[in-house]
Amino acid sequence: MKVLVTGGAGYLGTVLIEELLKKGYEIRVVDNLMFGYKEILKNTELISKDLTKLDLESIVKDVDAVIHLASIVGDLATDLNKDYAIKLNFLTTQKLAKVCKEHEKRFIYSSTCSVYGDQKDKEIDEKSEISPVSVYALTKHAAEESILKLSDKNFKPLIFRMGTLFGLSHRMRFDLVINLFIAKALQEGKITVFGGNQWRPFVHIRDASNFYIKALHNDYSGIFNIGGFNHKIVQVADIIKRGIKCEVEVRKELEDKRNYMVSSEKAIKSFGLGFNKDIKFAISEIRKSDLGNYKNPIYHNSKIQEAYI
Secondary structure, three states: OEEEEEOOOOHHHHHHHHHHHHOOOEEEEEOOOOOOOOHHHHHOEEEOOOHHHOOHHHHHOOOOEEEEOOOOOOHHHHHHOHHHHHHHHHHHHHHHHHHHHHOOOEEEEEEEHHHHOEEEEEEEOOOOOOOOOOHHHHHHHHHHHHHHOOOOOOOOOEEEEEOEEEOOOOOOOOOOHHHHHHHHHHHHOEEEEEOOOOEEEEEEHHHHHHHHHHHOOOOOOEEEEEOOEEEEHHHHHHHHHHHOOOEEEEEOOOOOOOEEEEOOHHHHHHHOOOOOOOHHHHHHHHHHOOOOOOOOHHHOHHHHHHHHO
16 A cells, blocks of 8 residues: 655654554655654655645555645744745645545545634533634644535545644654653753643654554544543643652743643544553653753754744
């Protein structure tokens, strides 16, 4: 089976590709290599170009399925170049989905639970109202709607609304809250929490990858939450404090208005998969890694995006 993975040199992409290669898939990767070349891509067909500048038909017509991860990810990175974020996250995604429909390809899209915005203290599912509070979330939701409009009996696109990812990756990120807190605890002995009562769904990238791979072999369509574990931000800090001796400082200032906990029951029942890797697992794998200073710009999407533009 030949799979096109857009954004394959990214945080989730490099882990997903590793797992796909282990299982014998033939992989084509499209990535602008904003974050640099990673060794994991050596056994793939790598197209190192910007997806927004490619002839999409030429990269799709000879594959069996498309996993579309390429995106400007996160509020800060999106705000740095809103026009480009709209072009990639929405317009190019819409075009890619249309090409997949024309060529009858399986299309799996990586969206975000950020579209739920501020939902207070109630658990929500795929039928809940959305309330995006950022340009990033708006672009992802616009892409969702454009994809779903293409659905018919022959084209069944699948949309995964991802929780906040965490865990060790070949292309590491320390602008994700769990990874950041672990790094600060290990390197500085102190975690600073802003607000803290905001709920978030957290999913390890290995668990997330399992859902994408499983989705290649069924015809499920529509939206599925891949949320993993729901924790308040202050609970995350407390769990890490129990695994790494450190100080936790809680400040009242609230920097992020997102607040939602999601149900992943639909995905768990449909795909027969669960969430097995928790924060304790991430502490162990990151502690054993040799990543250097977590403040290095290569580990932060917005800093690399700023340099790229």
